[in-house]
Amino acid sequence: MKTFYWCTGQDDNIGDIVLRRRYADELRKLGDLHIYVGSASPSFIAGMGFDVSDTQYTSAVLWLKQMLVPRVARRTLLAFNPGELQVGRKSAISTLVILPVQLWLRAWGGRCVRIGLATRGSDKLYEIPIRLSNALCDSVVWRDTESRKKWRVGQPGLDWAFDENMTSIGTSSGRTKLALTMRSDRPELSEDALKAISEVARRRGLNLVVFSQVKRDRAACQQLSKRLQCELLDWDERVGHLEQEALVRQLASESVGILSDRIHALIIGATEGAIPVGIVLSEDTKVRPHFDAAGLTRVSTDIRKMGYGDVLTFIEGVLARGPEISRKAIEARELVREMASTLVVALPIAARK
Missing domain, CATH: 3.40.50 (Rossmann fold)
Known part of the structure; x- marks a missing residue:
């Protein structure tokens, strides 16, 4: 055939x-x-x-x-x-x-x-x-x-x-990072949102890392890392797709959570054992429906009108559901x-x- x-x-x-x-x-x-x-x-x-x-x-x-x-x-x-x-x-x-x-x-x-x-x-x-x-x-x-x-x-x-991964889902030991990437065709994260993200990392003793999964987001991610004064995993022009994917997956395997409005940054994170946290700067018509379909509900929201406290509460709330979300990610693989x-x-x- x-x-x-x-x-x-x-x-x-x-x-x-x-x-x-x-x-x-x-x-x-x-x-x-x-x-x-x-x-x-x-x-x-x-x-x-x-x-x-x-x-x-x-x-x-x-x-x-x-x-x-x-x-x-x-x-x-x-x-x-x-x-x-x-x-x-x-x-x-x-x-x-x-x-x-x-x-x-x-x-x-x-x-x-x-x-x-x-x-x-x-x-x-x-x-x-x-x-x-x-x-x-x-x-x-x-x-x-x-x-x-x-x-x-x-x-x-x-x-x-x-159903693609290199790390066992649910493996939480040795995770020392909180990773973040955002779309370049949306508004920038507010100062309140940045403060909330930084506070989550501080409370949990995690190192913040901004990364590029989509090459056109490079400039926005570079600026975001400067605003947060944190580490950057850039996508250098000399780096091919396979190599960058391996770097992103390695980062995800070392991260407690992935914060993003990019669905595949979140999916890759979930398959590598990180908790996907969708922080969306538009009507949530893409991230939520994709994760709902996989049984991973209530992991994203539109944060445009949220202040510091609401963003902090939302992120912490999703991260606190780690064991449940890991089980759902395993079930999604079977689906x-x-x-x-x-x-x-x-x-x-x-x-x-």
Whole structure:
């Protein structure tokens, strides 16, 4: 059997590698893997950890053409890109382009799946191709709670990244740090929030460390570390994705908690045994739905209108739930593996013989 995997993401984001790599590992078990990587950088591709047996395509046309051969189509599984889909003109056009291929595969006994996806934005016109594409999929599984409500189709799931780690969850001994990273496209943390974060670290005898998981956040993280007068784990231009991921995971394994509004900084933290604390500087429509889907509830909130005392109480409250959250993180890993089982159900009939 051949699996055609649409695998493109934000090139400066470690989180986009982690979730797609985990999905690739699952798809590879089904047969030959044909991966569309688009214009991804060599460092991004190296971070994906592709196997030598995988076939990579930088041309979408060549990748799509492979599925149009009848003898290939009847034993083909098309796996759509996981992660986040921004509803708009670009996503509508790319979905329209692939709709005829979906129809072709169904006609010849092939299958299509969309597993581990969340959507952002709303536009009734641009949603039409996506709704048609969902209708042609044999399995649709969402990674957050809000997307399933919006599209009214598919099954609940969670982010693939919840099942990648290098440290045993629940290992708390030897953790001496409190790690922090924030989005660069949001307002800066208030002075009250910074004082609260510093106080949490002081009370617990922890060293504060600001880190970059997304390269475009570098300048904001550098400024944040200066404001807090604390250590910085930067993402140097000479450092590749795999090396930076290893550094971030090492930091998480040494940290009691990860404070962030980046979902994959929090997920990576959770998988490495740190307590995820979502401090959000906008309406909490992304962090909360993703962690709710994984069973990790009440770990994030919008802190824009909170003063020093409220921020301090919130952070301490989440950290105090460490054992409970660690158990939920272990359960989330098992939920990812259950989600992977939906691939077997969606296999082409010809591939089951």
